[in-house]
Amino acid sequence: MNKYRINKTRFVDQTKTVSFTFDGKKYHGFEGDTLASALLSNGIHLIGRSFKYHRPRGIMSCGSEEPNAICQINDNTDLTEPNVRATEIELYEGLKAFSQNCWPSLNFDIGGINNLISPFIPAGFYYKTFMWPKSFWKKIYEPLIRLSAGLGKSPTQPDPDIYDHKHEHCDVLVIGGGISGIISAKIAAKNNLKTILIEDKNILGGSTIYQNNKNFIIDNQKSNEWLMNEISELEKLDNLIIKTRTSLAAFHNYNYLLAKENISDHLPLDKKNGSIRQRLWKIRADKVIVAAGAIERPLIFNNNDRPGIILANSVKKYLDFYGVSTGLNNIIFTNNDSAYETAVSLFEKGISVKIVDIRKKSSSNIVKNAEDLGIKIYWNSTVVNTFGYKKIKSIEIMNLSEDGSNVTGNKHKIQCDCLSISGGWTPMVHMHTQSGGKLDFREIDQVFVPNEKSENHINVGSCNGDFELEEIVKNTNYKVKKFLNINEGGFDKISVLCSKESEKKNIWLLPNTISESKTKSFIDFQNDSTAKDIKLALREGFKSIEHVKRYTTTGMATDQGKLSNMHALGIIADTAGVKMGTLGTTTFRPPFTPLTFGAIVGRSVGKFFDIVRKTSIHEWHVQNNAKFENVGQWKRPWYYPINNENLHEAVQRESKAARDSAGILDASTLGKIDIQGTDASEFLNRVYTNAWSKLGIGKCRYGLMLNEDGMVYDDGVTTRLGENHYLMTTTTGGAANVLSKLEDYLQTEWPELDVYLTSVTDHYSTASICGPNSKKILNKLFPNKDFSDEAFPHMSYQDAIIDKIECRIMRISFTGELSYEINVESKYGKSLWENCIAAGEEYKITPYGTETMHLLRAEKGFIIVGQDTDGTMTPIDLQMDWIVSKKKYDFIGKRSLYRSDTMREDRKQLVGLLTDDPNEILEEGAQIVSELDKKPVEMIGHVTSSYFSPNLNKSIALAVVKGGKKMNGQKLFVPMENKNINVTVSDFIFFDKENKRINA
Amino acid sequence: MFVINCPYCGERDQSEFSCGGEAHIVRPKQPTELSDDEWAEYLFMRKNIKGVQFERWNHAHGCRKWFNMVRDTSNDKIHAVYKMGEKPPVI
């Protein structure tokens, strides 16, 4: 047995030994231990170094509020996890834990030198010091900060564990399995309500489960024994789900809550494999009862951070729950009664204990109990200093002055190996405020308590500010009954006896003989901010708690200030001379405790991260060596390299082939909307800038769609299939948004129109064949069809049959070449494509991807919405005045084209750019200037599309330039990092200006 | 996350819906007759109230219908939902 395992309890099975390592050394604990209790049983207090000063730090608590004992778990590069609280992780066979934030080792840490120079690194040090000179940033400050910053190491490999999400609905959700949560859950479940009780520990019972003092009696039993019986009763109830190892992460409005369940974290390594690690529950509850409990406060005095200084109730839990003594020579330092339970418990186990109390007296039963046992109590006293570097060895105490603002008399030194501190209790109001609830400040014991206004959630027990056993039991019973509209709770006639605290005293920052600039009274242990830092921030003019918090980093560490926030507020209030209630608190944001990324994303990883849309021709592209590009969720062939071609080489070849003979493109991803109804033509008139009423059946037309602000939104070709039937195409990425926008107008602005919209993007596959030989290929594919210009002119469509498959052929062109788009039902897409390839073989038909398509259309000066436009371009800016109907009375965006701003002549306008050196290719996004010497340099535009054109044998670019319409022939500059590129503004149609090739 | 009572489908999670901003802003019938200021009023100016606000919502991942909602933006309480074209309730 370990030296410090002095007690047998029912919660730790001392017949089952568990071995683990800490910093490479092997130790033993038992089943039921946490890493913290197992380390303490081996006498290990020193766990890590503090963040800023690298001071030795030990285990300070036994729960999620732990600021110091954070470890790196596991040394596998894929599984390792930083910042795990030793107080929360359950011990399992093979656990490997490491201390963090120390180099080269825990016992000798070089960063500890920060502790010696600490007078020079006060609050805001980083802000003040590293501001200048600028040149120091890259070479000196940043490497220095990076070297010493950071808590733990991130895994370097993807997380191999499985995480899960699950939805759950219930009548009542109870958060917290302490005494008030257990009472609440029992009342709810016994009254036929579907109830869920969640508890973050592995065992129900909270702190009452180890409250074994004769002063706390329920129905003639010690409170822990009474509760034990209640729990076994509870476990028999049918409509109650009890979820242990499940912590609430977030409480959103409308009673939507997220809770994280640990499923295999506590299992031995060999049993973890293949199991789900954590599950995120998404719970919608009709009613929520928060029974989250309270957290014990530390006391703030000089050198209050040494290993061996532990919260008093945690000392009791280690003793009475885990059977571990945190020291053999204890001193308790308190401002309230609750720590006396710890004192009595230690005494009863034969451990030496003394008490230092800042109050002048207390006559409650529990204090009497301690006095009767002969425990020495130093009344009206405070600790002014502590000693011992890696573990506390002794303390110095002094008497307090009458009003508590000063110390008097002589220093008195007392030896110890553990100092248990208690500054009272802070209700866990996080859940209440996360859900939108407000707080009230209660002066008598200086706590924020919920101000309850919601009909759908209540707070019970100590998170509601009820600290005494009798009020916890009775108020919980009363409140839950009222909340759930229940007459008989089952706890109505219960008898509770408990010690009652009559004397209350609170001093946020305990006084000292030396000036506070020479003390280190830690408030935020993890971020190393002290009372001195907070006072400095106030002197420097920070007033709001939110600002002080950020300036001093108080409450901003991984523990989110669970132990520090109240003291920071208290010291600000005292220093500024204002009432604490008027200061308010900082905002409590979810999650309550850190969540793993795995739990957040669940199964949505790897190929499940997002939907991948593939055309029916996709397999052919894969087999033919296509490189793909993501366009929205679609995978589109980008280019088809042959042998070892790079992007540029492949695109040059594809582009040349498309103009010299024939090219083929998979255009299936274009958005397609089927439009039907007697008002379909009128509808198109209103949503496009041009006129549609006179478009003949069987004809196609290009349309430009604007937003109501006049800016180009989408474009595409629409075909009139029948009198009241159109097929609209949209950009690949814009399809869903265009449909939503059109539906919006139909439903809300023009409900009188008889128009029906159906998305048919996935219904059809499209092979687009272009080039001078495309007509010959079509003739081969459809031998019975007349493809003469007279029978089948440009911008028209016809039905046809291929292999008994019906298809639609549109003669439209995005490349400027003679071009046909063949549409079939998706399931026939691949067979159509293969037919086209076979028919085109003698013309060396060349499949091309999106990159070549972009190049070919740029040669023709056709815009791509989203590449050459960015939501600030009107059709006029794009020099597309021809498509804006002057006759139509109205269409979406029309009025905006006549606003004074959209009519400005110096707006950015679409132009062509030619580089003086025809081999120089501009970078897309590059800025354009007209005067190189002007300071500051005035940017007048930017390059939107840029390619080397194999058909023109020179570089071409599209750009938007202020007032560009009138700049044809003007010389401009594109400044790059190491050179200025000379360019000339040109027409943006570079190739076949006369449009001869479309009818070639 | 709200529970929204779609007038066509009933109660659904907020994740199925998208918000379309302030409600009851009617697109002018004769935009060309309006001055720049009047058009800008329609196009850009929104109240963005802290308190009870009338909003447009779309059941985007459901029936795809647009409808109106009265919501208190300070506490997200939904006072009413009603179909397009129906008279707004008095709150």
Ligand SMILES: [Zn+2]
């Ligand atoms: Zn709906």
